[in-house]
Amino acid sequence: MIEVKELSKNYGITRAVDRLAFTVEKGEVLDFLGPNGAGKTTTMKMLTCYLPPSSGTASIFGFDILEDSMEVRRRIGYLPEKNPLYTDMDVHSFLELAARLKGVGRDAIAASVDDVVERCGLGDVGHRKIGNLSKGFQQRVGIAQAIVNDPELLILDEPTIGLDPRQIIDIRSLIKDLGKDRTVILSSHILPEVSQVCDRIIIINNGRLVAVDTPENLRDRLKRSSMTKVRIAGSVDIADAERVISSIDGARMICSDEKGGDGSSLFTVESATDSDIRNLLVKKLVEADIPLLEIYSEELSLEDIFIRLVTEEGGA
Numbered sequence: 359m360i361e362v363k364e365l366s367k368n369y370g371i372t373r374a375v376d377r378l379a380f381t382v383e384k385g386e387v388l389d390f391l392g393p394n395g396a397g398k399t400t401t402m403k404m405l406t407c408y409l410p411p412s413s414g415t416a417s418i419f420g421f422d423i424l425e426d427s428m429e430v431r432r433r434i435g436y437l438p439e440k441n442p443l444y445t446d447m448d449v450h451s452f453l454e455l456a457a458r459l460k461g462v463g464r465d466a467i468a469a470s471v472d473d474v475v476e477r478c479g480l481g482d483v484g485h486r487k488i489g490n491l492s493k494g495f496q497q498r499v500g501i502a503q504a505i506v507n508d509p510e511l512l513i514l515d516e517p518t519i520g521l522d523p524r525q526i527i528d529i530r531s532l533i534k535d536l537g538k539d540r541t542v543i544l545s546s547h548i549l550p551e552v553s554q555v556c557d558r559i560i561i562i563n564n565g566r567l568v569a570v571d572t573p574e575n576l577r578d579r580l581k582r583s584s585m586t587k588v589r590i591a592g593s594v595d596i597a598d599a600e601r602v603i604s605s606i607d608g609a610r611m612i613c614s615d616e617k618g619g620d621g622s623s624l625f626t627v628e629s630a631t632d633s634d635i636r637n638l639l640v641k642k643l644v645e646a647d648i649p650l651l652e653i654y655s656e657e658l659s660l661e662d663i664f665i666r667l668v669t670e671e672g673g674a
């Protein structure tokens with residue numbers, strides 16, 4: 359298990375990470391989500407013993423990052439934000455070097471390299487110069503060097519950044535595969551990707567923990583304030599519709615500027631309650647003689663959840 363205990367980091371007067379505390383179970387795939395400057399990279403650097411915390415600590419499978427940093431390093435594979443590759447080397451030689459540096463025994467190096475080449479789909483490019491490979495393949499080489507000593511914990515800082523959609527899918531399935539037999543912590547900005555790969559999401563903002571939960575629970579947690587879309591005919595006075603909608607307890611019309619090709623208006627109605635207000639909305643609109651063309655409730659996407667949690671936190 360990984361236990362992060364009140365971990366903090368200051369850069370001068372900037373508090374990059376602020377008393378972060380969470381746990382990760384063995385075998386979990388955890389995503390670190392947060393806007394630019396949230397403190398993701400800084401946290402990862404502390405967990406991998408590249409950067410000492412200003413206060414607090416963490417234990418990785420029972421080893422403290424301050425007291426037992428050698429034991430911690432031995433158990434971690436790390437793909438830093440800026441993928442550190444020797445671009446003049448060919449893939450094979452680079453991975454052999456990485457294996458040697460990570461203490462893989464002389465006799466085991468060839469087998470370890472063959473194994474990661476296979477797992478990361480590098481078979482066809484093993485003898486090519488790293489600098490000439492596409493970004494997606496360079497990213498695979500970065501992941502391959504991170505797993506060459508078969509670490510129990512894999513920390514990947516933005517593994518899919520800068521990749522095209524096809525490469526993102528490939529790297530995602532690679533991460534999913536690697537997550538089957540080890541613990542993975544990754545950071546990413548690409549939210550739809552995240553929900554398919556990870557077991558839990560940690561959202562951080564301004565160095566502080568905003569939420570930690572499964573993607574499904576995060577979605578559920580915000581469902582209580584749900585969105586309903588209502589389309590009414592163009593002939594209706596918007597102010598009338600607004601009056602009817604705001605007469606419903608807790609309901610608020612938050613947008614009315616989406617015009618359909620037929621001149622109709624699409625409203626977004628936000629309600630603060632748990633209950634589904636569609637039924638009530640229909641009743642009220644019909645009573646007021648407002649022609650209702652369409653009504654549906656909108657699922658919150660992970661993007662919505664992320665923005666809301668981060669905005670709520672920012673305003674707190």
Ligand SMILES: Nc1ncnc2c1ncn2[C@@H]1O[C@H](COP(=O)(O)OP(=O)(O)OP(=O)(O)O)[C@@H](O)[C@H]1O
Binds near residue numbers: 394399400
């Ligand atoms: N070496 C440094 N010296 C001073 N300030 C730093 C340093 N590294 C990071 N920071 C600051 O610490 C904060 C957290 O940065 P960090 O790189 O950890 O964020 P991040 O969540 O990884 O962001 P991104 O999504 O842009 O990668 C930012 O305000 C950043 O400017």
Ligand SMILES: [Mg+2]
Binds near residue numbers: 398400439515
């Ligand atoms: Mg970063």
